[in-house]
Amino acid sequence: MSAIIFLIFLGILVAGGFLAAFIWAVRSGQFDDDYSPSVRMLFDKDDIPSIKPESETDEKNEVTESEEQPDRNQ
Amino acid sequence: MSETKCVHCGADCGNSPVIWDEKPFCCHGCKAVYQILDQKKMGQYYEIQPMSGIRIEKGKETKQFAFLDLDEIKEKLLLFNDGNTSSVKLFLPGIHCASCIWLLEHLNTLHQGIIYSNVNFPKKEIYITFRNNEISLRQIAELLAAIHYVPEITLDQLEEKQKPSANRSLLVKIGIASFSFLNIMMYSFPEYVPGGHLLEQEFKHVFGWLSFVLILPVVFYSANDYYLSAWKGLKYKVISIDLPITLGIIALFLQSSYEVFTGNGIGYMDSLAGLLFFLLIGKWYQSKTYEALSFERDYKSYFPVAVTRILNGAEEIIPIKSLKKGDQIIVRNQELIPADANIVKGIANIDYSFVTGEAMPVPKNPGEFVFAGGRQIGTAIELLVEKEVEQSYLTQLWNQKSDKDEESRLNNTINNVSQYFTAVVMLVASISFFYWLMNDTPGKAVYVFASVLIIACPCALALTIPFTFGSTMRLFGRKGFYIKKTEVIEQLYRTTAVVFDKTGTITLNREVTINFKGDVLSDEDIQQIRSVVRHSSHPLSTTLNDYYRDHEHITISTYDELPGQGITAVVDNLRINVGSKAFVLGEPENEATTESRVYVGIDGKCKGYFSIGNRYRKGLYDVIPQLSQHYKLHLLSGDNDSERNNLREIFGPEAELHFYQTPTDKKAYIKKLKDEGFKVLMIGDGLNDAGALAESHTGISIADDVFSFSPACDAILESKRFGQLYHFLAFTKKSFGVIRSSFVLSFFYNLIGLSFAVTGMLSPIIAAILMPVSSVSVVAFATFSIRILGGKMK
Numbered sequence: 001m002s003a004i005i006f007l008i009f010l011g012i013l014v015a016g017g018f019l020a021a022f023i024w025a026v027r028s029g030q031f032d033d034d035y036s037p038s039v040r041m042l043f044d045k046d047d048i049p050s051i052k053p054e055s056e057t058d059e060k061n062e063v064t065e066s067e068e069q070p071d072r073n074q
Numbered sequence: 075m076s077e078t079k080c081v082h083c084g085a086d087c088g089n090s091p092v093i094w095d096e097k098p099f100c101c102h103g104c105k106a107v108y109q110i111l112d113q114k115k116m117g118q119y120y121e122i123q124p125m126s127g128i129r130i131e132k133g134k135e136t137k138q139f140a141f142l143d144l145d146e147i148k149e150k151l152l153l154f155n156d157g158n159t160s161s162v163k164l165f166l167p168g169i170h171c172a173s174c175i176w177l178l179e180h181l182n183t184l185h186q187g188i189i190y191s192n193v194n195f196p197k198k199e200i201y202i203t204f205r206n207n208e209i210s211l212r213q214i215a216e217l218l219a220a221i222h223y224v225p226e227i228t229l230d231q232l233e234e235k236q237k238p239s240a241n242r243s244l245l246v247k248i249g250i251a252s253f254s255f256l257n258i259m260m261y262s263f264p265e266y267v268p269g270g271h272l273l274e275q276e277f278k279h280v281f282g283w284l285s286f287v288l289i290l291p292v293v294f295y296s297a298n299d300y301y302l303s304a305w306k307g308l309k310y311k312v313i314s315i316d317l318p319i320t321l322g323i324i325a326l327f328l329q330s331s332y333e334v335f336t337g338n339g340i341g342y343m344d345s346l347a348g349l350l351f352f353l354l355i356g357k358w359y360q361s362k363t364y365e366a367l368s369f370e371r372d373y374k375s376y377f378p379v380a381v382t383r384i385l386n387g388a389e390e391i392i393p394i395k396s397l398k399k400g401d402q403i404i405v406r407n408q409e410l411i412p413a414d415a416n417i418v419k420g421i422a423n424i425d426y427s428f429v430t431g432e433a434m435p436v437p438k439n440p441g442e443f444v445f446a447g448g449r450q451i452g453t454a455i456e457l458l459v460e461k462e463v464e465q466s467y468l469t470q471l472w473n474q475k476s477d478k479d480e481e482s483r484l485n486n487t488i489n490n491v492s493q494y495f496t497a498v499v500m501l502v503a504s505i506s507f508f509y510w511l512m513n514d515t516p517g518k519a520v521y522v523f524a525s526v527l528i529i530a531c532p533c534a535l536a537l538t539i540p541f542t543f544g545s546t547m548r549l550f551g552r553k554g555f556y557i558k559k560t561e562v563i564e565q566l567y568r569t570t571a572v573v574f575d576k577t578g579t580i581t582l583n584r585e586v587t588i589n590f591k592g593d594v595l596s597d598e599d600i601q602q603i604r605s606v607v608r609h610s611s612h613p614l615s616t617t618l619n620d621y622y623r624d625h626e627h628i629t630i631s632t633y634d635e636l637p638g639q640g641i642t643a644v645v646d647n648l649r650i651n652v653g654s655k656a657f658v659l660g661e662p663e664n665e666a667t668t669e670s671r672v673y674v675g676i677d678g679k680c681k682g683y684f685s686i687g688n689r690y691r692k693g694l695y696d697v698i699p700q701l702s703q704h705y706k707l708h709l710l711s712g713d714n715d716s717e718r719n720n721l722r723e724i725f726g727p728e729a730e731l732h733f734y735q736t737p738t739d740k741k742a743y744i745k746k747l748k749d750e751g752f753k754v755l756m757i758g759d760g761l762n763d764a765g766a767l768a769e770s771h772t773g774i775s776i777a778d779d780v781f782s783f784s785p786a787c788d789a790i791l792e793s794k795r796f797g798q799l800y801h802f803l804a805f806t807k808k809s810f811g812v813i814r815s816s817f818v819l820s821f822f823y824n825l826i827g828l829s830f831a832v833t834g835m836l837s838p839i840i841a842a843i844l845m846p847v848s849s850v851s852v853v854a855f856a857t858f859s860i861r862i863l864g865g866k867m868k
Contacts, residue, residue, distance in 0.1 A: 015253060019249055026249070031241070032197075033193075033194045043179075
C-alpha cells in the first residue's frame with residue numbers, strides 16, 4: 001500500500017516535470033512560430049560557400065552563441 | 075505570344091525581358107537581386123521554391139532609410155545594444171515562403187557584420203543581431219531593401235514596444251489545466267469502477283487531498299479570465315455567458331471541497347478540471363489570430379517616421395515628432411505630406427486618393443494650402459508647416475476612437491441567451507432547494523441546489539460560439555477574408571445595409587480604362603507618344619507608358635516638361651505635345667468634363683485625346699446584384715460625380731449614391747444610418763474611410779496586399795476576393811444555423827443533467843460522464859458542420 005502511495009507521488013513528480021518543461025517551452029517562445037522550424041530543419045548547414053574562408057569557423061561559433069539571445073531580450 | 079517568366083519573381087516578362095546570365099527577368103530590380111545572390115553564391119534561394127522572389131512595383135523603389143541614422147529613432151528600434159553588438163526586430167511584409175526563411179536566415183553570408191538572423195514566419199518578423207562597427211541599422215535596412223524585403227518601419231512601432239503575446243499565458247493555463255485534469259481523473263477512477271467502495275479509507279483521503287491541491291491552480295489561475303469577464307459584464311449590467319460559468323465553477327469547487335474536508339470522497343474535482351480544460355481549449359481555438367495582419371492601424375502607421383527639414387539652407391533629417399509649426403520641409407516624389415502646410419516652392423501634384431478618395435492627382439501652386447496625408451508625385455516641393463502633425467485636419471479626424479469593441483463583445487447572441495439561461499437555472503435551483511428543504515434535511519437541499527448549478531454550467535453552450543465562429547474564421551481566412559475577432563462574424567450576420575466607398579474599393583487603384591478619341595493612331599504615332607511619356611513621372615504619363623508597354627520606344631532629342639500643363643519633345647524630327655487641352659490646342663479647358671483627358675499633338679496637329687477612366691473591380695457586376703437583393707446599398711464617394719450614370723446602372727435604382735463626400739461626411743452618414751436602425755457594413759480602403767469604418771457596425775477594408783497598410787477595421791478582404799463578398803455574408807447565416815442547432819443539442823444535455831440534479835441523484839460519476847460527452851459532441855458538431863458547409867462554398 002505504501003508502495004502505491006509512493007508510486008502516485010512519483011507519478012505526480014514526473015508529470016510535474018513535463019508540465020514545467022512545457023511552461024518553459026511556452027515562455028521561451030517555442031510556440032510563437034509553428035512554421036519556420038519545420039522549414040529550417042530541412043536546410044543544409046554547409047551549402048553556402050563562405051566568401052571569406054577564414055571566417056567560417058568563428059561564424060559558426062557565433063551562431064550557436066547567439067541562439068539564446070531572443071530569450072534574453074524578451 | 076509565349077509567356078516568359080521572370081526567374082526571380084515569376085511575373086510575365088513581356089516582349090523585351092531583361093537578360094542576364096542567360097536568364098530572363100521582368101525588370102532591372104529583379105535582375106539586381108539575382109546578381110547580388112549570384113555573386114554570393116546563394117542561388118539555392120531559387121531552388122527551394124522557384125520564382126518566389128518579390129517584385130517591387132514601379133515607382134515604389136525609392137525608399138529612404140536615412141532616418142535610421144538618427145540616435146533618437148535608433149534607440150527606440152533597437153531591442154538591445156551593448157556598444158559592440160545590437161539586435162533589432164523588423165517587420166518584413168514580403169516574407170511568404172520557405173525560400174524567404176532560407177535567405178533571411180543566411181543574411182550573414184551577404185554581410186559580415188550580421189551575426190545572426192532569425193525569422194518569425196507567422197508574424198513576418200526578422201530578428202537580427204549585428205556588430206555595430208561593421209554595419210549600421212540603416213545599412214541593414216538598405217541591404218534588406220536591396221534584396222526586395224523592404225522593412226516597414228512606422229511611427230506607431232516606434233511608440234510602443236512589442237507587447238508580449240497573450241497567447242503564451244493562455245497556453246500555460248491550458249497546460250496547467252490538462253495536468254490537473256489528467257491526474258485528478260486518475261484518482262477519481264476507483265470511485266467509478268465496481269467495487270470502488272472497497273477502497274481503503276486511507277486512499278480516499280490521500281486521493282481527495284491530492285485532488286484538492288491539484289485543483290487549486292486551475293481554479294485560481296487557469297480560470298481567472300472567466301471571473302474577470304463575468305465581473306466586467308455585471309459592471310456593464312449585462313449577464314454574460316461567463317457569469318453562469320463562474321457560478322458553476324464556484325459551486326463545483328465548494329461542493330467538492332466540502333466533500334474532501336468531511337472525508338466523504340473527492341466530489342466533482344475531475345469534472346471541474348475537465349470542464350475548464352475544454353473551455354480553455356475553446357478559448358485558444360477562438361483566439362487564433364492573424365499575427366502579421368494589423369487591424370488597429372491609424373495614421374501613425376501610414377505616416378513617415380522622419381522628414382527632411384531645411385534649416386539655414388542645409389537639409390537635415392528629423393523625426394516627425396520634432397516637426398514644428400513654421401518649419402520648412404522638402405517632400406520628394408512619392409513622399410507623403412506629413413502635416414498641413416503651405417507650398418513655398420515647386421509645383422505640387424498631389425495624389426489624395428487614399429485620404430480623400432479623389433481619383434486623380436490635384437495640381438497645386440506655390441502659396442496654396444495642402445492637407446497632410448497626400449502623396450507628392452513629380453519633382454520635390456518645399457513646404458512651410460502650418461500645423462503640427464497631431465493637429466492636422468485629417469489626423470484629428472482619424473484619431474477619433476469608437477467604443478464599438480466593448481459593445482459588440484457584450485451585446486451578442488450568446489449573452490442574450492445566457493441572460494434567460496441564468497434566470498431559468500437560478501429559478502430551477504431555488505425551487506428544488508425549497509422542495510427538498512420541506513421534504514428532507516437542509517443538507518440535502520443545499521446539495522441539490524449545488525448540483526443544479528454544477529450540471530447547468532453552460533460549458534457546451536459556451537463552447538458552441540468559439541468553435542463555430544472559430545471554424546468559420548479559419549475558413550474565411552483560407553479564402554482571403556481575414557477577420558479580426560470571432561465577434562465580427564455575428565456583426566456580419568446582422569448586417570442590413572452595405573455602404574461602399576468608391577475610389578480604390580469598387581474601382582481599381584492602378585488600373586484604368588484608356589480610350590483614344592480622335593484620329594486613328596498609327597503604330598508609329600504610338601511609338602512616338604510612348605517614347606515621350608516614358609520620361610515623365612506624372613501619373614497619367616506612367617499610365618500611358620504602361621498601357622503601351624508592348625510597343626518599342628525610341629530615343630528623343632529634346633524634352634521639356636511643364637508641370638501641370640504637359641510635355642513637349644522632339645522625336646524623329648517631329649514635335650510631339652502631350653498634355654492638357656490648353657497646352658496642346660491652346661483652347662481653354664472644357665469645364666464640363668470630369669474625366670481625365672490627355673491631348674496629343676503631333677507636328678502641330680491635334681490627333682485627339684486619351685480619356686482615362688476608372689476601371690471597376692472584377693466581380694463588381696456580379697456582387698452588387700446579389701447584395702442588393704438582401705441589403706440596402708449605399709455608395710459614398712469622395713470623388714466627383716462623373717461616373718454617376720455608370721454606377722447607377724450597376725447599383726440599380728434602389729441604391730443611394732452620394733458624391734463629393736468628405737471623410738467627416740462619410741462618418742456622419744454612417745451615424746445617420748445607425749440612428750435609423752440599420753446594421754451597417756462599411757467597405758472602404760483608404761484613410762478617408764477610417765472614420766466611417768470605425769463608426770459602422772462592421773468595417774471591412776479592402777487591400778491588394780493585406781500585409782501593407784490598411785486603415786483600422788474589423789476585417790480585411792483581399793481585393794481579388796471582392797467578387798465573393800456576397801458568399802461570405804451568406805455563409806455567416808449558415809454559421810448561425812449551426813449555432814442554433816448546437817444550442818438545441820446542449821439544452822438537451824442540460825435537460826438530462828437537470829433531471830438528475832433536481833431529484834438529488836447527481837453523483838460524481840454522472841457528472842463525469844455527462845459533462846465531457848456534452849462538450850465533445852457539441853464541439854465536434856460545430857466544427858464538422860462548418861467544414862462540410864464550407865466545402866460547398868465557392
